[in-house]
Amino acid sequence: MPSSVMPTSSNITSAAIAAQGLRKAYGDKTVLDGIDLRIPAGSVFALLGPNGAGKTTAVKILSTLISADDGQAQVGGHDLATDPQAVRAAIGVTGQFSAVDGLITGEENMLLMADLHHLPRDEGRKVAAELLERFDLTDAAKKPASTYSGGMKRRLDLAMTLVGNPRIIFLDEPTTGLDPRSRHNMWGIIRGLVADGVTVFLTTQYLEEADELADRIAVLNDGKLVAEGSAEELKRLIPGGHVRLRFTDPDAYQSAATALREVTRDDEALALQIPSDGSQRELRSTLDWLDSLGIEADELTVHTPDLDDVFFALTGPTSGTSPAYHPANTTDSPKENAR
Amino acid sequence: MSTLSLAVRDSNTMLRRNLLHARRYPSLTLNLLLTPVMLLLLFVYIFGGAMSAGIGSSGGIGSAGGGGGADRAAYIAYLVPGILLMTIGSTTIGTAVSVSMDMNEGIIARFRTMAIHRGSVLVGHVVGSVMQVLASLLLVGGVGVAIGFRSTDATALEWLAAFGLLVLFALALTWIAVGMGLSSPNPEAASNTAMPLIFLPLISSTFVPIDAMPGWFQPIAQYQPFTPAIETLRGLLLGTEIGNNGWIAVAWCVALAALGYRWSRSLFDRDSK
Numbered sequence: 001m002p003s004s005v006m007p008t009s010s011n012i013t014s015a016a017i018a019a020q021g022l023r024k025a026y027g028d029k030t031v032l033d034g035i036d037l038r039i040p041a042g043s044v045f046a047l048l049g050p051n052g053a054g055k056t057t058a059v060k061i062l063s064t065l066i067s068a069d070d071g072q073a074q075v076g077g078h079d080l081a082t083d084p085q086a087v088r089a090a091i092g093v094t095g096q097f098s099a100v101d102g103l104i105t106g107e108e109n110m111l112l113m114a115d116l117h118h119l120p121r122d123e124g125r126k127v128a129a130e131l132l133e134r135f136d137l138t139d140a141a142k143k144p145a146s147t148y149s150g151g152m153k154r155r156l157d158l159a160m161t162l163v164g165n166p167r168i169i170f171l172d173e174p175t176t177g178l179d180p181r182s183r184h185n186m187w188g189i190i191r192g193l194v195a196d197g198v199t200v201f202l203t204t205q206y207l208e209e210a211d212e213l214a215d216r217i218a219v220l221n222d223g224k225l226v227a228e229g230s231a232e233e234l235k236r237l238i239p240g241g242h243v244r245l246r247f248t249d250p251d252a253y254q255s256a257a258t259a260l261r262e263v264t265r266d267d268e269a270l271a272l273q274i275p276s277d278g279s280q281r282e283l284r285s286t287l288d289w290l291d292s293l294g295i296e297a298d299e300l301t302v303h304t305p306d307l308d309d310v311f312f313a314l315t316g317p318t319s320g321t322s323p324a325y326h327p328a329n330t331t332d333s334p335k336e337n338a339r
Numbered sequence: 340m341s342t343l344s345l346a347v348r349d350s351n352t353m354l355r356r357n358l359l360h361a362r363r364y365p366s367l368t369l370n371l372l373l374t375p376v377m378l379l380l381l382f383v384y385i386f387g388g389a390m391s392a393g394i395g396s397s398g399g400i401g402s403a404g405g406g407g408g409a410d411r412a413a414y415i416a417y418l419v420p421g422i423l424l425m426t427i428g429s430t431t432i433g434t435a436v437s438v439s440m441d442m443n444e445g446i447i448a449r450f451r452t453m454a455i456h457r458g459s460v461l462v463g464h465v466v467g468s469v470m471q472v473l474a475s476l477l478l479v480g481g482v483g484v485a486i487g488f489r490s491t492d493a494t495a496l497e498w499l500a501a502f503g504l505l506v507l508f509a510l511a512l513t514w515i516a517v518g519m520g521l522s523s524p525n526p527e528a529a530s531n532t533a534m535p536l537i538f539l540p541l542i543s544s545t546f547v548p549i550d551a552m553p554g555w556f557q558p559i560a561q562y563q564p565f566t567p568a569i570e571t572l573r574g575l576l577l578g579t580e581i582g583n584n585g586w587i588a589v590a591w592c593v594a595l596a597a598l599g600y601r602w603s604r605s606l607f608d609r610d611s612k
Contacts, residue, residue: 063452064451064452065448065451065452085454086454088452088453088454089454091452092452093448093449093452095445095448095449097445098445099444099445099446099448099449100445100446101356101444101446102444103359103360103363103364104356104359104360104363108359112352112356115352115355116349116352116450116453116455117453118348144363157445160449161449164453
């Protein structure tokens with residue numbers, strides 16, 4: 001396993017979360033099929049996968065909500081099976097569905113958490129007020145949580161999780177269903193947690209989110225980890241970069257397609273894709289080559305490989321990739337084309 | 340912190356949460372109170388004449404005969420203890436429903452991932468529910484007194500014993516109701532599952548003495564928790580014969596409470612959905 005990009009001062013050798021061979025099945029359906037994890041303290045780990053890949057099951061097992069059928073795991077240095085209560089004392093969990101009490105106010109929710117963490121009354125009030133302020137909920141503090149918007153509920157949810165000052169936080173799809181602004185707010189909040197040295201275990205189906213937040217990303221598909229590494233490492237796994245030429249005139253498109261031959265055609269959009277790594281050097285040689293053939297496209301876009309490419313390449317049925325992504329199925333490298 | 344003080348502290352926190360719910364949203368409890376109050380008024384003012392005339396001779400009612408007013412007063416006295424226990428049954432339906440509602444809330448998953456006393460969620464529900472039952476009993480008992488119910492020659496000790504019996508009975512039914520709530524997939528199902536809690540008092544000695552019922556039916560009415568509890572309460576408040584009903588009632592309560600507790604704990608300790 002390649003070493004990850006680590007925050008500087010934290011204890012590199014200690015794993016906040018470690019798991020070996022976690023398995024979980026519901027009847028015939030295997031949800032997790034042998035998961036190994038090692039998440040260093042103070043880092044952000046993103047578990048990325050399509051719906052139904054087993055992300056939530058992994059979080060539920062690691063946060064003591066359900067037990068694994070096989071395998072073992074340590075969270076915060078405590079064994080899940082033998083000392084779940086010590087694990088619970090070390091973690092905070094914000095689940096996929098908001099874990100707030102809708103019948104009572106935001107402030108009462110916060111005070112409830114303070115009481116359950118056995119904070120003295122004054123300190124509880126102080127912590128509650130501070131967190132409500134930090135999450136921009138002070139104005140809504142006296143309203144029932146059921147009246148909150150999706151983004152507010154999610155913020156309250158996370159604020160409640162932080163009352164006990166946990167060192168390890170599980171965030172199960174923290175931004176699913178949020179509008180772009182709320183999502184960016186949530187990202188800011190998560191970055192703030194990381195700055196405090198908290199270990200974050202994040203699940204998401206948004207590649208951008210994993211790319212933005214995580215030190216390491218693991219791709220979960222069909223109950224198995226199919227790839228793991230930093231965003232950069234994952235992007236290197238698959239070739240996905242290309243230059244896309246779009247034509248408005250069908251005749252120009254046809255003649256270009258004939259002249260270029262070894263390219264991916266998109267007849268409907270009148271677009272051609274030439275494999276490219278996106279570097280300036282390669283782009284120049286590609287353009288020179290096009291000039292020499294007298295091809296003039298109406299639109300040229302450069303597509304560098306991103307996590308979407310990785311995601312589609314690693315997950316889901318191999319044939320049914322997204323219409324936005326056409327793998328460069330030519331074996332020719334752009335350099336060969338350019339010659 | 341010791342396990343016990345942790346349990347007490349967390350249960351107390353959960354209790355306050357449940358009482359907050361009950362205070363904010365009292366409509367569920369109040370709706371459930373309608374049934375016993377309606378039945379009380381219906382049986383006293385609509386069927387009361389026929390009921391007391393029909394069963395006056397069968398020995399269940401203290402002072403039969405005389406004018407309609409005396410009959411009515413006697414029937415009210417006969418009816419109120421049963422209605423009070425029925426109030427417990429119908430209030431605990433609310434417990435089953437609110438437990439089921441609660442279990443479908445994300446907050447319960449949060450509680451499960453926190454280092455709190457495992458049973459505190461349930462204990463909070465039970466204690467809160469018993470307190471609601473007591474408030475309901477006060478209300479329904481108040482209606483009973485308002486329409487003419489009077490205890491005859493009950494001593495302070497008998498009042499205390501009556502109170503103790505009501506609390507014990509409430510505790511037993513509440514634990515059963517919590518188990519019903521936990522075992523139901525949603526609040527609607529919980530309300531159906533909990534139907535026996537309101538149905539059993541209807542087929543007990545609440546409205547008519549057991550020996551006024553058809554012979555084949557008498558065992559059904561006799562061997563169920565409500566009848567001995569009703570007879571005991573009658574004895575304590577009205578001075579009728581208790582016999583061994585007292586011990587049978589206490590045994591029912593203890594058994595139901597223990598069963599409900601074990602059932603609820605094992606359901607709650609299962610893996611969450």
